[in-house]
Every structure is written in structure tokens, then in C-alpha cells.
Amino acid sequence: MSKAKIIQNTFVSNDISVHYYEIKNSLPVLLMLHAQGTNALSFQNTFVELSKKFHIFAIDCPGHGLSDKNRHTYNIISIGNVIVDFIKSVILEPTYIVGHSSGGLIAAYTASHTQLCNGLILEDPPFFSCQGERRYKTFNYLDLSTVCHKYIELGCKEDFVLYYFENQKMWEFFPNNSREKIKSKLLNSAKKYRKKYPQKPLKVPFLPKNALAAYYGMNEYDPYFGESFYSDSFHADILHEDILKNISCRTLIIKAKTNYDDEGVLLAAMSDEDARRANELIPNSEITYFDCGHGVHIEKKKEFICTIIDFVK
Incomplete structure (x- = not known):
């Protein structure tokens, strides 16, 4: 299968420079917004098929x-x-928007502030759960947000990728009697890989693809972005419900599997109740459920692509 030709460029708005990738053709436009900690190329596995x-x-x-x-x-x-x-200055025409996780929050805000959104696809966004006091009982807050906060608070200068790998919440899911041994072995492998391939996304033997997906793009990730979720400043005092009820375009909410740990921590972006509430607030919305983890476009690539194409038909 031939690869799609990807063009890279930058756009500046309000003194903020953003880098973007484009696959040009005369087909309808799809704008893709990635999750926290990754980058635009986290969607690259879908580019060839979607560019058709x-x-x-x-x-x-x-x-x-x-x-x-x-x-x-x-x-x-x-x-x-x-x-x-x-959208107004570069795309210059109505577009479909897909946003994953925190990118889904941004996509929802965007759709609520422009009439140039033909349709909105929200891939497992953390509506309601990451805002206010509820965030304290979510995996992202206890994992990436807290690790970012501690990294900044301690004034760390070390490689953030390794710092996150060593301090992530994932280790709590390993058995107590073997946790430290496994952690030590995998951390040693991670250090060797980072030393040999400092510019590449982290790869560690025995860890599943969906676990390593979090490291795709982390080389260029700024921990202060995670700090904005730790402090709740990311939301700028705007309630998610106020964003959602102002979306006028057709919307599809893609909901991944919901799990909780023994202490009631939400091990997902949002609960089933959150998804239903979001669906009720958006005037023209529907939900589709996937039996997989947070990175639906990674774990269920073919189904994800088909879902987007079917939604646009």
C-alpha cells in the first residue's frame, strides 16, 4: 500500500505558532486533534485509509x-x-473535526465557536471527569497530571520520559510481591533504549502497544501542560456543559470501556453516565461504544476508521 504524501507547515495566531501536517486532495476536510502527551502523528496509523x-x-x-x-x-x-x-485562515471551508481525549475537549470548544464545523467526532474525551473536584478520583490526575506537577515542583532537569516511566501509576497494577523486580528490570531497559535512541518514542520489551502509545510524542511534551490539568486551569473556568450545549453540528461520541479500581478511581476518560450526559447536552448527538482502552484509533484502528467514514456518509 502506498503511503500518503504528508506536507508539514506552521500557522501563527495570537502569537501562538502551531505545527501541522496535511495530506492534500479535493475531498472533504478532516481536522484531527490529538490527546495530551502525544502529537499529531499519533493518528498517522489512520492517515492512509482516511486520506482516501x-x-x-x-x-x-x-x-x-x-x-x-x-x-x-x-x-x-x-x-x-x-x-x-x-479553520478560518488555512482550511477556508467547513470541516469535520475529530478530537481524541483532551483533543476532544478542544474540538468541542472549537465546534461551539464556529459555524465551519460540518461534523464533530469526539474520541473518548474526559467530559466532566477531569474538571473540578472530580478530577482527584481519575487515573489521568493521579498519573500524568501528578507526575508533571511533581516534576515541576522538584525542579527536575532529567529526561521527563524516563521520569514519567519510573513514576507512573501503572506500576500499582503489578502484583506486590513482584512489582519492584519488574519495575527495576523494565526501567533498566527503558534507560538503555533512551540512551541509544534519544529521539525515538520509548519502546520497552513486554509492554503492550496500548501502554507504549502514551510515549508517542512525549519527547516534545511540556510537563506544564499536564500541570494545567493538575491545577484545573486548563478549563479557564468554563464548564463543560456550557461548551456542549452550544454545539450545533452533528456529533458522534466514541466511548471506550469504563473501569474503576478498588478505591473508586475512574480508570477511563469518562464514565458511561458522563457520556450519556454529554450526549443529552449536545442537541444533535449520538454515542458508539468500543470494548477497548482509551486509544480507540490505536487498539481498534479499522473499526475507528469505518466509524468515521460511516458518520460522514
């Missing part, structure tokens, strides 16, 4: 990839307004 149906744009959100790293812009208003301006 869409003219693709994929943006590195501020704090990620090759886009600006200015902590004062890490909020939904600043980033969302840049995306709105990007």
Missing part, C-alpha cells in the same frame, strides 16, 4: 510536538481560538 475519503489536517497542539511551548497558553480558550482561526 478526506483532505487531512492534523495539528500539534501547543505544548506538544513542534508547536509553541508557552505555559500561559495551555488553556481551552487560547488553544481553541487558535484552532478556530486555523
